[in-house]
Amino acid sequence: MPPASSHSSDTGVLPAEASVDAGAPVQRPAHGLLARTLGRILGPVTDPVLRILVTATLIGRVGRGIVLTVSVLYFTLIVGLSAGEVAIILSASSAAGVVASFGGGWLADRLPARPLLFAFTALDGLGILGYAAASDFVAALTVGLAVGTFGQAANSARMAILARAFAPETRVHARAVLRTVTNVSIAVGSGIGAIALAIGTPDAYRILLVVAGLAYLLALVRLVRLPASVDLRPEAPVGEIRTATGSIDAVANRRALRRAAAAHSPFRDPRYLLLTALTAVFGMQFGVGELAVPLWITNETDAPVVLVAVLGFINTAIVVCFQVPLSRGTHDLRVAGRVSGIAAWLMAGACAVYATAAGLPAWFAAAVIVLAAIAHAFAEVLSQAGGWGLGFELADPVRVGTYQGVFGAGFSIGAMAAPLVVAGTTESLGTLGWGILAAVFLAAGLGTRAIARRAARTARTATAGS
Template sequence: MPNPLPPVGPQRTLVLAQLSNSVGDGAYYVTSALYFAHVVGLAPARVGLGLTVAWAVGSLVGVPLGRIADRRGPRGTAVLLALATGVAVASFLVVRDFALFLAAACLYATAQSGLAAARQALLAALVAKEERTGALAHLQSTLNAGLAVGAALGGIALSAGTTAAYLTVFAVDAASFLLCACVLLRLPVLAAVPGNHRTKLMVLRDRPYAVLTLLNTVLLLRMPLLSVGLPLWITERTAAPEWLVSALFVLNTAAVTVFQVRTARSVNGIPTAARALRRSGALMVLTCAVFAVSAVNLPWAAVTALIGGSVFLVAAEMLHSAGSWHLSFELAPAGRIGEYQGFFGTGVTVARTLGPFLLAALLVGWGTAGWLLLGAVVLAASYALGPAARWAARTRPEPAAAGVAAAAGVPGV
């Protein structure tokens, strides 16, 4: 069993910062919808509209904020954005109309998107290149552990069902980002990247990296699959009990917490990253096929199929995470990590925004055919990522190009 803690130093400090705010986020995720409806008094449709607009804004602003992290120094930028996120969450405590809610939601999404990019730039500057994928695995494990703890706290608030309980959850989330900023201040000050600061955003003209980001977005449809697609499928198309939705979420979170670091050890270059992504796509085909056969009238058979599919799903998720992390860093030019990570991170926003609509139409509307189509599309994207990565590597001015020859000869799944 790998050490659950990263080495002492910057890696462990980054993990502590991740833990500090992921606990608050876990509580926020499970209570926010009911809070905005019951405490703020907004109609669910307006909440959905506001959050969609906010994340769309956040995805657009994430790239220039990442560039600012490159130019002004990632530590200071990350600290400011953590504080801004805390302010946004705290403002939810007092907003009581749609206009203010939308403004606070846009600030929250913008600060979160920028903070993610700035953290990646911090990691790139403080962690040796060969250790980055492992460090990201530790961060992902910590994220899942924190979310699980936060979700449990949020569940207590939901059980209480009082305004005070909801307000306490949001206050804890706001405080968690303040704590995150304080932890980030323990990291060493990093100088701004030298160079021409008037240069326009390079990533917007980097076609290979854009293709890589687009293909990765297709694989990211696994995110709303767990939170939206499966719950709808279980309740609408299977005889499985509704409580299984929560059980499968716990299974996924626990597995990532325990096994993500070990899985990431197999990825140490462009060839192994491409291979991990192909294996992820193949596992997603199995996932979709097993979920498709869960539409039976026998509860025990449905539960068995759904648990089996969830095991395949979490294995695919961990391989995808490890492979995509490596490619996103390896193919980003030195000095523009924040900018490029901000762009790569837009895939998460797009998947979370459009994914629920696509998955609802495919899975609930088309049934078994929808599952098979989803698996085929993800498999195609996973296999296309290898050639896209080699194309991108050939256009890099430095290190990444070294892996092209080896990547071309990597055996299949």
């Protein structure tokens, strides 16, 4: 996002939209319960670029919530696909997203990120509209591949904009604000999606999928107003390259530029690759909440099944209320490492507590699971905050888009592996499986903390020696 602006205003409301070219935004109280609630949680959003991205996210992610709620049942009940065919579509979409995450970041280092974000978001919305027209497996698979590709490519372009347009001390805050808004919008979209589930007719499903696609396209009205400043990016030092080649020959200099770009590649940065891998492993905690815990409650405990919905509400509430405040300061490597370590212990503890719910009386099992879910939610919030800070701070600014693309691709790989690793472990090994997961999350989180501490020491040494 653009140059960092101060977020010190204490009005406690989300200000009304103002033109990016109009100078300082006019502070007006936002209306409506949702706006007032968001204003209290997020604080005043005074930066014009952040304001544009916030409103675009509020609109577009409602569509995401609708798709998450209705897509699987739409494929099975309306299109008539088998469970295996739906699994293939979801897996293929995720795999396409892994490749697109890196590709979108790579393009954002070579082309202006603003039109890329606009184009990818538009194509993502058109893909979701295509769901409503899908009538067989091949059509649904094609649309799923398109949505997975363009959705992740858009996310990489957005991350490149965040990394370039904000100063280090505010870009993690901006990322936290967007994640909070995303959770709120998805919750709203899920509620809207429930309408289709209640009505149950093919037309109800298709109409809501069209609404979801239109929400993405409506968000473009805001994205088109992003200023050209978000496309500014550091360039390779051409003068040094010419000196190194000893020639002004165009071919020689192009080769030298390619070598310089390769030197800034994340694939030649083992520390960043290790960080990406550890973050991806810890990111499998999402699979714990989405799959392992519901299965554990249903198959291994006497807790009521309705508890699954309660846990979803608890998680959303904690993320919405605490993601922004607990992300403050994580641009500092030491703080990012500290919160990553805390997240590691919280997640390990949550796994251990989930395991103890088996065999307990229903009310006691429910209380134990709620306690674990609260620790799990805070582990999620803190791990995200630490990961964002390190992902931004340890990236090479010359190729920030590619670095963010690799970081996002790693997370996508972790998300793909989560269902097999997480659910398979707990379902096959029971309590022992939960113990293994606790050890895995603890190792990943503490490994992330170790990377942050070493990077902080290196930075202090370099500063002292300069």
